Amino acid sequence: MSNPVYGKKAATSRNGENLPATLWVLMVGLILFLVWAPFQAGLFNGLVMNFEKSIYWAVLTGSLLLIAWAALFFKRIKLEDQRDWTAVWVLLIPITYLLGLISAASQYYAMNAVLIQCLYAMLFIIGLYLLQNKQSNSIIETTTITVAYIIVMFGLLNWLGQGRTASAIVGWFTKTVINGQYNQAIWVDANGPRLASVFQYPNTYAAFLMAFFFVAIFAITRSQKWYSQVIHAFMLVPMVLSLLLTLSRGGLVFLPVVFVILLLFLKPAKQILWILYCIIAAAATLAVAKPVTDLGQQFHLGQIGDPAKGWGYVLVASVVVAGLAWVIQRYLAPWLEQRTERWSAKKLANLWLPIVSVAAVVVLAVLLLGTSLKNVLPGNIGQRLENINLQQHSLLERLTFYKDAVKVIKDYPVIGAGGGAWASIFEKYQNNPYASRQAHSFVMQYLVEVGVLGFIVLLAFLAFIFYKYIRGYIHSDETKRNDYFIYFIVVISILVHSLMDFNMSYVFIGMLVFLGLGGMAAAMDNHPVKRFAWKSTGFRTLYSAVLVVGVLVLIFTSIRYIQANNAIEKGRTLMATSSDFQEIKAPFADALKKRSNHPDAILNYNVLLRAVYEQTKEEAFFNEDLKLLTDALKKDAFNKNIYNQLILLYQLKGETDKAYNVLKDNADRYTYDQDWYERLIVQSFEMGYQALGNQDVAQKEQYFTSGLQAFDHVVRGVEHLKNLPKGQFQGNPFAVTPTMALNAGKMQFMMNRSAEAVAIFKQGLGPDLNDHTNREIARWYLAALQKSGSTDQAVYDQLIQIDPSEKDSIAQLVELTF
Template sequence: MSNPVYGKKASQSRKGGNLSAAVWVLLVGLILFLVWSPFQAGLFNGLVLNFEKPILWAVLIGSLLMIVGVCSYFKTMKLEDQRDWTAALVLLIPITYMLALISAASQYFAINAVLIQCLYAFMFVIALYLLQNKQANATIETSIITVAYIIVMFGLFNWLGQGRTVSAIVGWFTPTVIDGQYNQAIWIDANGPRLASVFQYPNTYAAFLMAFLFVAIFAITRSKRWWVQAIHAFMLVPMALSILLTLSRGGLVFLPVVFVILLLFLKPAKQLLWILYCIIAGLGTLLIAKPVTDLGQQFHNGQINDPAKGWLYVLAASVIIAVVACLIQRFVAPSLERATDKWAAKKLGNLWLPVGSVVAVAIIAALFLGTNLKHVLPGNIGERLENINLQQHSVLERFTFYKDAVKVLKDYPVIGAGGGSWASIYEKYQNNPYTSRQAHSFIMQYLVEVGILGFIIMLGFLCFIFYKYIRGYIRSEEQNRDSYFIYFIIVFSILIHSLMDFNMSYVFIGMLVFIGLGGMAAAMDTHSATRVKVKASAWRGVYSTVLVLGSIVLIFMSIRYIQANNAIVKGQTLMSSSNDYQEIKAPLDDALKKRSGHPNAVLSMSTLLQAGYEQTTDETFYNEEYNLLTNALHKEPFDKNMYAKLITLYKLKGETDKAYGVLKDNADRYAWDMSWYEELIAQSFELGYQALGEQNIALKDKYFHNGVSAYQHVVDGVEHLKTLPEGQMQGNPFEVTQTMALNAGKMQFMLGQPEAAAQILKAGIKEDLTEPTNQEIARWYLAALQQSGQNDQAVYDQLIQIDPSLKEQIDQLATLNFK
């Protein structure tokens, strides 16, 4: 066997040597890209228009880098070994997202996902070829670690109240700085302030920190230079402290799991050093955690704090750990190497410490969770630890997301519902009225997006790279192993945490993972991947053409979509500052021309046209808005906001039956939207009552039965929510409102079902019978009872006491026959 970088048969061009000018351009470009990306809110693939533009810029930059990469490695791209095959197979991943466009729940999100997956594939290919060179590998590795450390320090500056200072430094190249402050670097929720740094989401930041905490420990044990050891050791406390400040239970749970598994890849001496560094980093962090946490909470709760004091704690602990680490590496590490030589030579000798670590982790967890030791931690961190269990609401909610994802998969089993589909489609499948635009699991979200076919391709790709990397790692000497192990740590840590969170929805995190996979693939052996001989020049021509043409297409698409984004923002700004219809419409027209069906452009244009129709009743406005919305809904069939616009448009023209049709036909898509059902029930009564006035009894019964059925759906939903596990929150409000009860009760009454009407109306009566709606419910309730030969004397007496004239109204209602 030969190793691609270290083996005797490795080609010099892949092993090392001077870098060409083109490769230097690629290398510098990739480094600048990695520095820029995280400060764009981690390039979050979310719903806000501001999130879209940085991602499009990332796709544009990545495509340009891919063209430079093809120019740099054209002669190296041969279909000769397994590395070249992985460079080809990675393209299957964006292809599965292209296939998913066929059944996409949202064309907008699905196209964005195709662009992002192409970017990931480009990052993999670039890394695969670039990192085979020792010099390039060392440069990229150092750059990634440096960016990570900058992100860590940036987060702590924000925690200690100096966010405006560091935001001013990055504000010139990121739109995420708003009013001089990086947006949501500190997350505020029911648990208080939580550190999120550039990601605006503490749990993803915890996954990132976990990965680079282990990278730092590995870098300490690998380096031979004391100052390099000191730098990495210095960052241990800031990273461990930051993990605590995220208040991420998932981070705290997965950290020991990842740690134990990583130990399996190390020989006993290194295992002991890793354990030792985790212990001293943990102790150093615990000593300063409480005062630093308190200082940050004081600032973010509006109190005066002393950031210098907080930095004194952090810097003092970090310097001490750095000095201790240097001493350990200088004096202890060599002794450990000698002392564990025989141990390392024994079969399965590297399993002893990982197994012991599992026991130690269990004991430590029991102490923190079951004793007063948790009081060593700041109060909110201790509380979060105390609440770690399978019955905790966030765990139960995640399990619900996963069950709902399976429902989606059953309807879209083969090629999925398209990229980003969960955000569009989840309301149709949800078990209870939660709001979650993410499935909180990379696996489940991936299955929803590209189905079983896409998932098998991705899983096969990952398994192949992991298998080849681990196999080569086992067979290599220690020095050779160390060259790419950092990439394995990053990829493994993030993917493990992503089992129960949406880290991969951050494009920067996805880029890190695919660059890491490229680094792992670069360490593969050079065995031939096939016995079929393929002419190198033919392969180069086809493969490089595909990459270049794909890059060019993405460049033009990105530029066009960026222009559309700019036009939408301009149009929305003008809507709040200008009264000139044509001036406002021009940029929105331009946006729709460049990207038809863009939800933000459609909704903004709809608002403008609707205002024009309201003011002039000109049919031109109506027809243009109607065509705009109906065409857009073919691409975005689950967009609730577009349906709401269409309903309003129908009502403006008096086409209430069409508005009702939209409400009824889409009710199953928004099964837990209380306001949707309230309006559906109200419109069922109004249209049924109108049909009654026209003596169309059959139509009246049809509307009323539909309305009563919608009401029963709400009642059944309320009963279902009572069956949720005790620790699980139901999410958004979902209940029978007084308006629902009144309209449903009236419909049952007019259907000749007074007993059923009385039962519904009684549930809607509140204490204060002076309130008009409550009073009306009581009137219909008493009339229904009277018609069915019953009475409720207490309610009757209370109502008549308030207004004696209501007695006559009740008697009149009781005598009516609506059949």
């Protein structure tokens, strides 16, 4: 398809194509968007409310860019070929998320996901048409690579102790800078400091680095200009070094996989160059990795570091690699082209080196994992590699997530549980008490969110674009191949890594993938669709009108959501500075008018209403708060925070039976929440004991039975956790607590089941009888033993020694009848 001129004035690109002057409006907007987006905490997916406003700004910006696109490309919207129809097909993706609202576990998260998917669709459409222009493609490609390199250098600045300097540069346009430091640019966990740069998650940063490392190698081998070759080669060491500093095992495992896939698309001369550059970059990086790693660790563990020394290592290694790249491209590359010309002409010539590479990777992996060769790596990196095995906890935990995701899919098979569903409902389905709000697999999380129907739509979309791109790549000349191959590199690298991680939960990563898919579609092998070759002005107007109306809805929605967030922030500030109820109430009420199911607005307004009710005891405030919470749960039925607030409200009013019912009716939603089950068991005893005092034996039995069922659930859960694979971590604590044992034992005791009570009390009895709870358990334990005709002299003597009056207390318990 030709590139038309959309304005009267047009600049002429170097390749002879016309670049319309009006197109620069869209180009500049997209460039600024790509520069702004990554520094908004990687634009996380809205599960963390601190990041959500950036998402709304991103959707608003994308909507404005799409309006500019519609104005510029109006005459080309004809839907006359396969490429054009992908612009329609991509709209089905957000539509599947709209369908997910029907059964959404959380309307709030699901609506955020709809907006995000609309943003992706808009970027795909813009990329599809904009990148067909060769100069536009070149500018966007250069911008994307430049942003990637900035992110890499930003990360190293943080690693080498210059985080405040780096943060000061970006702090004026991002709220992710807190107290002068970019939040979690360096992750610190049990493995020590780990580099995360703008993404706040090392594994996603590793996927990003992997993609642009291969982009840089490709750019070196493609470029005809020495300075371009030198720039891209200079960045190889910083990227490989950063990849090592993430300590991401997934990054190191998937890197050779993606490398072999990409080699299949190159002719032998380029394959040799790629392998050579990988070896050079790896060798240069290993030469400086240990001192740079040590310097960064010293700084982030509170010791004095030397940033200049660290940068000296990095810059020297990078300059050496850049110089070698210039020599290779100047002298070796042309020679290789000549020497491999006949080889390249042979059938399946491009298969041999990938096969050899696979063998080499296997040998290297064996050496690194099974020999002392790993000692060439810095200590913590070598240790991480050493721990790569099928029994490693990270892998076992991921497999558990996937099995639990299958349980969700079985309950929500067709249209899914809505966007963000995993974060809402994973506790109901979890096999053990992990705390991951991500399924750690793009595929499994996508199936959970939109079901089989949505997944088929996405899979068909991806399969079609990949098939058409690869088919077109095979039949294209090398120039056209080179024009769009970086998009393929980015998309395949991130998607492959996302099979076992949640990279696509970062909106910036999703933006890169869908813009990349747009670039692939722009270059794909294209055919007319005669059956649907609607070229009339009327249809073009209708199609554009539908898009514009949809975009206007997105703009309106985004603005309202931004306003709601601003109102919440204002309300929080007033809660800390004002005592005027009406003044504090106003912004929260305004936020709820603009977004009625916003959890932050609901929870903060609830705190305000409950405080006023506690002070005044006026029913109006109680009723308003009750309605606020119960209405919220109709749209967010798995929100534990709201349930807890509802329980507190009922308890404040003295309606303990209703508080108890909330605990009992929703216990199955939080299978491994130790605190939830402890409260349920305690409340069951207290409600049953109250019924006993009222001589309501039937109700006592009902409460006690319910509490003992909850206790049995905990016991079974504890036994189940003992059977977890040896290398798998349990996650959060989940055990029979002394409080659980005390109250469950009391219930058995008062149901005249002394033997069962003894077993439970013994399970909860701790060695320190100076502790109040342990002493009470011991008292009831000894009473239950006496009732069953036995004793525990050691415990008895210890208890009486601490407090002789306990002898009478035990006797009184023994004499009780129920």
